[in-house]
Amino acid sequence: xxxxxxxxxxxxxxxxxxxxxxxxxxxxxxxxxxxxxxxxxxxxxxxxxxxxxxxxxxxxxxxxxxxxxxxxxxxxxxxxxxxxxxxxxxxxxxxxxxxxxxxxxxxxxxxxxxxxxxxxxxxxxxxxxxxxxxxxxxxxxxxxxxxxxxxxxxxxxxxxxxxxxxxxxxxxxxxxxxxxxxxxxxxxxxxxxxxxxxxxxxxxxxxxxxxxxxxxxxxxxxxxxxxxxxxxxxxxxxxxxxxxxxxxxxxxxxxxxxxxxxxxxxxxxxxxxxx
Amino acid sequence: xxxxxxxxxxxxxxxxxxxxxxxxxxxxxxxxxxxxxxxxxxxxxxxxxxxxxxxxxxxxxxxxxxxxxxxxxxxxxxxxxxxxxxxxxxxxxxxxxxxxxxxxxxxxxxxxxxxxxxxxxxxxxxxxxxxxxxxxxxxxxxxxxxxxxxxxxxxxxxxxxxxxxxxxxxxxxxxxxxxxxxxxxxxxxxx
Numbered sequence: 001x002x003x004x005x006x007x008x009x010x011x012x013x014x015x016x017x018x019x020x021x022x023x024x025x026x027x028x029x030x031x032x033x034x035x036x037x038x039x040x041x042x043x044x045x046x047x048x049x050x051x052x053x054x055x056x057x058x059x060x061x062x063x064x065x066x067x068x069x070x071x072x073x074x075x076x077x078x079x080x081x082x083x084x085x086x087x088x089x090x091x092x093x094x095x096x097x098x099x100x101x102x103x104x105x106x107x108x109x110x111x112x113x114x115x116x117x118x119x120x121x122x123x124x125x126x127x128x129x130x131x132x133x134x135x136x137x138x139x140x141x142x143x144x145x146x147x148x149x150x151x152x153x154x155x156x157x158x159x160x161x162x163x164x165x166x167x168x169x170x171x172x173x174x175x176x177x178x179x180x181x182x183x184x185x186x187x188x189x190x191x192x193x194x195x196x197x198x199x200x201x202x203x204x205x206x207x208x209x210x211x212x213x214x215x216x217x218x219x220x221x222x223x224x225x226x227x228x229x230x231x232x233x234x235x236x237x238x239x240x241x242x243x244x245x246x247x248x249x250x251x252x253x254x255x256x257x258x259x260x261x262x263x264x265x266x267x268x269x270x271x272x273x274x275x
Numbered sequence: 276x277x278x279x280x281x282x283x284x285x286x287x288x289x290x291x292x293x294x295x296x297x298x299x300x301x302x303x304x305x306x307x308x309x310x311x312x313x314x315x316x317x318x319x320x321x322x323x324x325x326x327x328x329x330x331x332x333x334x335x336x337x338x339x340x341x342x343x344x345x346x347x348x349x350x351x352x353x354x355x356x357x358x359x360x361x362x363x364x365x366x367x368x369x370x371x372x373x374x375x376x377x378x379x380x381x382x383x384x385x386x387x388x389x390x391x392x393x394x395x396x397x398x399x400x401x402x403x404x405x406x407x408x409x410x411x412x413x414x415x416x417x418x419x420x421x422x423x424x425x426x427x428x429x430x431x432x433x434x435x436x437x438x439x440x441x442x443x444x445x446x447x448x449x450x451x452x453x454x455x456x457x458x459x460x461x462x463x464x465x466x
Contacts, residue, residue, distance in 0.1 A: 010343060014350065026364055
């Protein structure tokens with residue numbers, strides 16, 4: 001009994017003294033810092049897991065305050081934390097959108113012509129380096145599955161048409177396939193977006209028609225029909241501005257080459273900024 | 276006991292990192308640049324010296340007289356944690372660059388086993404107050420020395436052609452091992 005009391009007293013006194021000393025020191029050595037950093041750290045989960053890519057929640061908070069990190073960069077906190085962080089930073093958060101890899105080429109074996117025979121290693125990067133591979137279209141998918149090999153989540157596979165398909169339920173949006181593709185055909189797009197212009201060819205219409213039956217011929221019908229102005233032309237190719245696209249599918253209906261594709265099951269989006 | 280012998284023993288012969296293998300974590304973590312290694316070493320040295328003084332007082336004026344030696348670890352960690360906090364605040368204020376460079380390893384001095392080891396060894400060796408402080412100083416300087424040696428070599432390594440499988444931590448471990456081997460040459464310098 002006596003030992004317990006003495007232990008408690010001695011340790012308590014020591015702890016108290018140290019705490020007092022540290023309290024004084026913290027006042028004396030106080031560093032002026034961005035108050036938002038503390039506020040952001042307050043609303044973060046505080047697990048210091050590092051999933052955001054920063055060395056802990058404090059570093060992430062500093063990153064957000066200095067503009068190096070996005071307000072929705074905390075994957076653990078999800079939408080609720082992103083909202084709070086956005087409030088502190090005084091910006092609108094659209095919530096953390098799950099990103100999905102989209103393959104922007106439909107020219108597989110059936111659609112795209114070959115201009116020769118390639119017998120080298122089945123690797124797109126090597127094919128690309130070997131006179132640009134065997135596809136007649138110099139922008140299209142080479143079909144050797146380097147992206148599939150790069151995917152650590154088994155979220156991609158080559159179909160019988162030699163085109164990569166993404167399994168959306170498995171895709172984590174890590175971007176390894178994007179980096180692996182030598183032709184920049186794969187992009188990361190918010191999950192909710194369902195309309196994709198699946199062509200990267202900058203060839204003029206009369207050059208793309210003979211080599212690919214699904215290539216963008218730059219007819220501009222989609223540009224004219226788009227109610228939100230989300231589609232624009234650049235280098236003989238229709239581009240889609242996903243931040244404006246509402247999944248209305250008008251462009252899908254008018255596209256003569258079926259280059260623009262609608263993924264079933266995606267919702268209609270109402271975008272406040274567009275109106 | 277001769278103070279110089281204690282200093283030399285803690286610094287070289289029984290170097291905390293390279294001979295006793297304590298405090299390996301910052302040894303490999305903060306040894307990429309000599310400058311941050313020096314900062315880390317000095318911060319640890321400061322904590323070691325202060326901790327060895329304070330823990331000596333606690334051991335012989337609080338724990339022993341009240342019959343509480345079983346609280347040794349807890350009391351010592353309390354001291355060390357407080358000292359680290361102090362150093363952290365001080366560095367954050369005076370040298371933000373160094374503070375950034377040391378990153379997580381600065382608060383981790385708290386759990387650096389070299390410091391707790393030093394405090395406990397000083398008690399086991401029944402050192403006097405002065406001897407304790409000198410022991411802490413030697414230990415800290417030895418830690419700094421080890422860190423700077425490794426950091427210096429690793430700086431040079433950036434220009435070396437290292438086989439791919441050994442790049443990064445691999446080569447650092449090998450060098451640490453060689454350094455340790457070299458330090459075993461000091462064995463027998465003082466008994």
